[in-house]
Amino acid sequence: MPKYIAKRICLMFVSFFVIMTIYFVLVRLLPNPNVEVQGGYAQQVAEMREAWGYNKPIMVQYGIFLKRVFTEFNWGVTTAIAPKYTSVISIIGQKLPATLLVNILSLVVSIPLGILFGIYAALKKNKWQDQVISVVIMLLISVPSYVYAFLVQYFLGFKLGWFPIVMKSGTDWLSPAMIKSVILPALSLSFGTMAGLMRYTRAELTETLTSEYMLLARTKGLTGAQATMHHALRNAMVPILPMILGEIIGILGGAMIIEQIFAIPGVGKLFVISITVRDYDMFLAIGMFYTFIGLAAGILTDISYGFIDPRIRMGGGKNNEN
Amino acid sequence: MKIDEISKIDPKKFTFVQKDSKLHDTKFDTKPIGYFKDAWYRFSRNKGSVIAAVIILCLLIFAIVVPIFSKFNVAYFDTRYSYAMPKSKFLSKFGILDGTKEFKGLNQQSYDYYNAIPGAVTKVYNSYEVTDSGRTNTYYDIRMDSYAKVGFATLTLTKDEYEKLVAYEKETGTQVVYPIVDKKKISSPSYETDVNVWYKHDTKGKAKLDDNGNYINIFQTATEDNISTGNFMTVNNDGTLNDQGEYTVKRYITKNDGNTYEVRALYSEYYKYIHGFEACFLFGVDSFGKDILVCLASGARLSFILAFSVSIINFILGLIYGSIEGYYGGKIDLVMERIVEILYDIPFIVMATLFQIYFARKVGVLPSLLFSFVLTGWIGIAGRTRTQFYRYKGQEYVFAARTLGARDRRIIFRHILPNALGTIITSAVLLIPGVINSESVLSFLGIVSLQTSTTTSVGTMLANGQSTLSTYPHVIFFPALFISLLMICFNMFGNGLRDAFNPSLRGSEG
Numbered sequence: 001m002p003k004y005i006a007k008r009i010c011l012m013f014v015s016f017f018v019i020m021t022i023y024f025v026l027v028r029l030l031p032n033p034n035v036e037v038q039g040g041y042a043q044q045v046a047e048m049r050e051a052w053g054y055n056k057p058i059m060v061q062y063g064i065f066l067k068r069v070f071t072e073f074n075w076g077v078t079t080a081i082a083p084k085y086t087s088v089i090s091i092i093g094q095k096l097p098a099t100l101l102v103n104i105l106s107l108v109v110s111i112p113l114g115i116l117f118g119i120y121a122a123l124k125k126n127k128w129q130d131q132v133i134s135v136v137i138m139l140l141i142s143v144p145s146y147v148y149a150f151l152v153q154y155f156l157g158f159k160l161g162w163f164p165i166v167m168k169s170g171t172d173w174l175s176p177a178m179i180k181s182v183i184l185p186a187l188s189l190s191f192g193t194m195a196g197l198m199r200y201t202r203a204e205l206t207e208t209l210t211s212e213y214m215l216l217a218r219t220k221g222l223t224g225a226q227a228t229m230h231h232a233l234r235n236a237m238v239p240i241l242p243m244i245l246g247e248i249i250g251i252l253g254g255a256m257i258i259e260q261i262f263a264i265p266g267v268g269k270l271f272v273i274s275i276t277v278r279d280y281d282m283f284l285a286i287g288m289f290y291t292f293i294g295l296a297a298g299i300l301t302d303i304s305y306g307f308i309d310p311r312i313r314m315g316g317g318k319n320n321e322n
Numbered sequence: 323m324k325i326d327e328i329s330k331i332d333p334k335k336f337t338f339v340q341k342d343s344k345l346h347d348t349k350f351d352t353k354p355i356g357y358f359k360d361a362w363y364r365f366s367r368n369k370g371s372v373i374a375a376v377i378i379l380c381l382l383i384f385a386i387v388v389p390i391f392s393k394f395n396v397a398y399f400d401t402r403y404s405y406a407m408p409k410s411k412f413l414s415k416f417g418i419l420d421g422t423k424e425f426k427g428l429n430q431q432s433y434d435y436y437n438a439i440p441g442a443v444t445k446v447y448n449s450y451e452v453t454d455s456g457r458t459n460t461y462y463d464i465r466m467d468s469y470a471k472v473g474f475a476t477l478t479l480t481k482d483e484y485e486k487l488v489a490y491e492k493e494t495g496t497q498v499v500y501p502i503v504d505k506k507k508i509s510s511p512s513y514e515t516d517v518n519v520w521y522k523h524d525t526k527g528k529a530k531l532d533d534n535g536n537y538i539n540i541f542q543t544a545t546e547d548n549i550s551t552g553n554f555m556t557v558n559n560d561g562t563l564n565d566q567g568e569y570t571v572k573r574y575i576t577k578n579d580g581n582t583y584e585v586r587a588l589y590s591e592y593y594k595y596i597h598g599f600e601a602c603f604l605f606g607v608d609s610f611g612k613d614i615l616v617c618l619a620s621g622a623r624l625s626f627i628l629a630f631s632v633s634i635i636n637f638i639l640g641l642i643y644g645s646i647e648g649y650y651g652g653k654i655d656l657v658m659e660r661i662v663e664i665l666y667d668i669p670f671i672v673m674a675t676l677f678q679i680y681f682a683r684k685v686g687v688l689p690s691l692l693f694s695f696v697l698t699g700w701i702g703i704a705g706r707t708r709t710q711f712y713r714y715k716g717q718e719y720v721f722a723a724r725t726l727g728a729r730d731r732r733i734i735f736r737h738i739l740p741n742a743l744g745t746i747i748t749s750a751v752l753l754i755p756g757v758i759n760s761e762s763v764l765s766f767l768g769i770v771s772l773q774t775s776t777t778t779s780v781g782t783m784l785a786n787g788q789s790t791l792s793t794y795p796h797v798i799f800f801p802a803l804f805i806s807l808l809m810i811c812f813n814m815f816g817n818g819l820r821d822a823f824n825p826s827l828r829g830s831e832g
Contacts, residue, residue, distance in 0.1 A: 015667045022668070026676050142810040144759055146766065146784070147802045150791060158792040165792070256671070257763050261788060272767050275675050287672040295667055 005303055012295045019291050024062050027280050028054075075288075076281030081273060088285045092267060097173050099259070099266030102185045103251030110190035111197065111244060118201025119233070125206055133198065140195030148188040149261045157184055166263040185262040189255055193247060200243060204236040211235075242304040249297035361744055361822040371818020374811040381808055385626050388619035393599065394612075396620045397776050400601075401611040402475065402589055405794045407468040408606040408614075421469050421602070428462045431510075434529035438521050438537055440588065441470035469601055473518040474500060475589040484583045490595055498591040507540035517586050606796045608786055612778075614800055621780040622804060624772065628688065629757040632695040637750035639696065640703025641739075644746075647704065648711025649734055655708075666701050670760065673697055675769050691770055695757055706749045710742030744823030751819060755812035762805060780805055 049055050053064060068074040075088045121133040157165035168181040208214065209232050217227040256268030263269075267286060274282040355363070365371060389395065409421030422444050428436075436442045445465040451458050479487065491498055503520050510527040513519040521537035522530040532538050593601045605614035643662075647655045674694040681690035714720060715738060723737050758780075764770040765781030772779035780801045787798030 011663070015664045018664050019668055023672070023676075026680070030676075030679055138813060139810060142813040143806045144763075144809060146763070147806050150784075150788070150798055150802055154791055154795055256767055260767055271671075272769065275679075275769055278679075283675070287669065290669040290672060291667060294669060298667075 001306055004306070008299050008302065012299050016288075016292065016295060020288055021062065023284055023287055024065060025058060027284050028058055028061060030278075030280065075285040078279055078282055080277040080279040081270075081282055088282050091282065092270065092285060092289065095265060095267050095270045097171070098167070098264050099268065100251065101173050101178070102167075102182050102258070102262075102264055102266065103189065103255075105179070105182055105186035106189035106193065107247060107251060109186060110194035111247075113190075114194040114197025115201050115240070117194075118198040119205055121198065121202040122205035122209060122236075123228070125209075130202075133202070137195045137199050137202075140191045141199065143191075145188055145192050145255060146257045146261060148191050149185065149258055152184045152188050153261065156187075167265075169265070182262075182264070185258050185264060188261075189258055197240070197243070201236065201240055204239055205232060208232040208235045238308055239305070241308050242301045245304050246297045246301040249293060249300055357741065357744065365818055365822035368818040368821065370814050371822075374814035374818070377807065377811045378815060381622065381804070381811075382626060385619050385622035389616055389623060392613070392616040392619070393597075394603075394616045395776070396612065396617055396778055398613060398616075399611040400593075400607075402472045403469070403601055403603070403607045404609055404611045405468070405790070405797070406601070406603055406607040408604060408796055409469065409602050410604050411600070411602055419604070420467075422465045422467050424463070424465050426463045428464060430460050430462075431527035433460075433462045433464070434521070434523065435518065435527070436464070436466060436471065438529070439470060439473035439518055441590075442466055442473065470590055472589045474520075474586050475592070476517050477585050477587050477592065479583050479585060481581045481583065484585065487585075487592075487595065496591055496594075498587050498595055499585045500588060501539070501541040502586050504540050504542040605800045606794075608783070608797045609790060609794075610786075614783070614797065617778045617783060618780065618800055618804055621772075621778045621783060621801070624688075624777060624779055625758045625761055628692060628695075628761055629754040631692060632699055632757045633750050633753045635692075635696050636700040636703055636753055637746070640700035640750075641707055641746060643700065644704035644707025645711060645734055645739070648708035649715060649730070649738070651712070662701050662704065665698050668698060670694070670698060671764070671769070674760075674764055678770055687770060687772055691761065691764070691772075695760070699753060699757075702753070703746060703749050707742065707746050710745055711738055714738045714741055745820075748816065748819045748823055752812070752816045755809050755816075758808060759805070 053061055056064075065076075068076075073089065077085045078088060078091060079085070081091065117133055121130045124130045153165050156162050163184050164181045165184070166181070167185065168178050170178070172178055209228070211232075213235075214227055214232055217231050218224070222230070256272055258264070259266045259268040260272060267289070270282070271286045271290075273279075274286060407421045407423050408419050410419040414420035424447075433443075443464050444467050447463040447465065449460055449462045451460050453459075487498060490496075500520075503517060505514070507522070508514055508519060509523055509525050510519075511525075513523070513527060519527075520539055520541065522540050524530060529537055590601060603613050603615060605618065608614055608617070643658065647658045674691065677690045677694040677697075678687070681693065715733075720733060720737055723733055728737070761770070761772075761779065762781030762784060765772050765779045766785045767781075768785065770779075771782075773782045783801040784798060784805075787794075787801065791798055
């Protein structure tokens with residue numbers, strides 16, 4: 001097991017490094033609006049290029065960049081996003097709480113509901129309740145989250161006026177007014193996650209309910225409820241928990257489109273702004289941030305399978321994901 | 323005899339065990355069912371998937387046919403009809419989609435304003451008085467025709483155009499040109515440039531009514547003398563003078579040469595005269611005055627073209643890559659899998675953005691978008707192909723083929739691929755909704771700009787509609803409905819396809 005984890009982490013860093021190299025080279029090859037100032041400032045442009053180190057070979061530039069990143073964790077400064085020439089990391093740090101707030105709230109809603117409905121559907125398999133839940137799952141999974149965003153914004157926010165239609169500004173993250181203003185985005189994010197969990201829980205529990213150890217449990221005298229609680233549910237949770245873990249890591253990434261619709265000052269919105277105003281250092285840093293989250297979520301999910309389920313033996317050859 | 327000596331046996335030593343004797347077990351009692359026939363049989367039994375497939379087909383036909391047969395195109399716009407409600411000539415007879423919209427709490431000024439426009443107010447639900455700080459104001463809840471609401475417009479026409487218009491009026495008996503309003507008689511400053519105000523009103527804009535409760539007009543008048551000498555002419559339909567012996571002015575001559583006329587026309591009638599049909603938009607009109615129906619169909623067409631191309635390219639790439647991986651295995655597989663892993667970890671949105679900034683100006687927005695979908699999109703299909711190859715290459719019939727001397731190419735294309743194809747096709751089909759969704763997200767966020775004068779995309783329409791979500795939800799409703807319907811149907815269709823090609827379910831339905 002430790003060998004497997006070490007191997008996975010090493011591979012993760014290799015991936016991370018390769019992707020960072022690709023990004024860096026591609027981003028440096030882009031025309032930089034801050035260096036190529038329009039209007040015949042040839043002298044200034046040349047000086048600026050020299051000062052910013054753009055005249056060095058690209059691999060030397062990359063070396064400098066890597067040194068800065070690994071020694072001081074310095075990912076560069078903002079060049080177009082106000083306040084200018086501030087550390088990119090500090091700006092991302094400022095935007096992270098809003099993203100986290102919305103996404104944590106959405107998980108708080110979706111995880112319990114998703115699992116509960118999934119269990120209910122599995123217990124009522126092939127009855128009308130199950131059919132209804134299956135249809136709902138199909139609808140919730142298919143329809144994109146921004147359509148829900150429009151729906152809740154229009155009906156709950158505008159028609160009924162229960163919640164504000166955009167997020168409240170300010171940094172009082174846990175005040176009741178702030179929580180109230182992020183309910184709509186959290187809700188529109190949660191539908192998809194909820195449906196995914198419902199489907200997964202239903203499938204897993206149906207499988208464990210029909211397994212032979214359930215028959216054994218009933219034979220040795222347990223009631224249906226006891227057997228379900230102690231044997232079926234526990235075993236069904238084995239693949240579900242890693243999935244939830246992956247979701248929790250994934251919340252750091254947030255959802256750009258939801259942040260755009262509800263005017264949430266989060267990382268996703270920052271990313272979109274960095275594209276429109278061509279702030280390349282910011283773009284690179286957030287791109288790597290997303291990459292890291294993706295990698296970390298994957299690795300944590302895989303490793304947690306081994307911890308949660310002792311039956312799974314790892315490290316032997318290829319992992320059978322496809 | 324050693325195993326490698328088998329090939330050295332003299333061919334002449336071989337004899338047939340049985341050549342002419344009859345074999346009894348070669349003939350099937352029933353007709354054999356082929357792989358695809360079997361899949362089709364199982365797919366057609368899944369009602370939900372069949373319905374979903376039909377709806378997808380309808381959406382596809384919608385996207386292809388509507389831009390061809392529509393009276394409008396994407397480039398068409400008429401800002402006067404901005405935000406006009408959905409209207410269908412046929413359905414409006416039954417009271418739905420009649421292009422009307424409910425307005426609540428209209429004050430007296432606004433009510434007078436719209437009431438003066440012919441046909442604008444279709445229904446008054448309720449009027450109530452509110453007393454606020456000693457003043458009593460009347461408010462109205464009304465239903466308004468969003469097409470008639472446009473009202474009058476000032477048009478500048480040449481002499482020829484004007485004469486044609488007059489001839490048209492006479493021929494059809496409709497009134498298009500209305501008398502000009504006397505600007506000096508407009509009392510409210512906010513109405514100074516508004517040609518819809520043709521009635522007597524106070525400084526706040528409330529209408530002053532006569533004893534019978536009718537509007538009093540404030541048309542520009544002229545006497546006999548200045549008709550011929552002044553810079554305007556009178557044309558009165560009935561040719562009568564009013565009480566003071568003045569004519570009502572129907573057009574100005576704005577240029578000294580007398581060739582350019584300025585007239586005040588009822589826009590809905592003028593529209594009918596110009597286009598030959600009544601303004602009527604089935605899905606309504608967006609903020610730019612564009613027809614939502616044709617924009618949505620064109621956007622959908624663009625999405626479908628993009629999605630199908632991506633799907634086909636990814637299918638081919640994934641198939642080749644996955645086949646090589648799966649068939650040869652070993653070191654080749656290991657190296658290729660590492661490459662795939664790294665590519666797979668790149669967030670799509672980052673790559674799409676880079677390609678947009680990088681290539682959009684050089685090769686165009688759509689090709690660079692296509693390229694970013696292709697860059698990592700084939701990975702799923704390659705993985706699936708690889709799994710299928712691993713599954714089939716160890717099977718007895720493949721060994722048999724190899725023993726009979728079949729080459730790699732023959733084994734791949736004749737023996738393994740046809741069996742694996744169903745599953746691979748399914749995953750290629752399931753790429754389509756993902757591509758359409760990602761494309762609309764990217765254009766919604768403004769990362770990809772597919773909006774030009776002649777093209778649009780569903781995501782751009784959603785982004786435009788979002789700003790007026792609370793006041794004019796119909797602008798966003800149709801694009802959102804389209805994309806939701808498409809996603810639901812593709813999901814159901816995909817599930818059906820997956821089950822149909824799943825060999826473990828073969829024959830389970832009897």
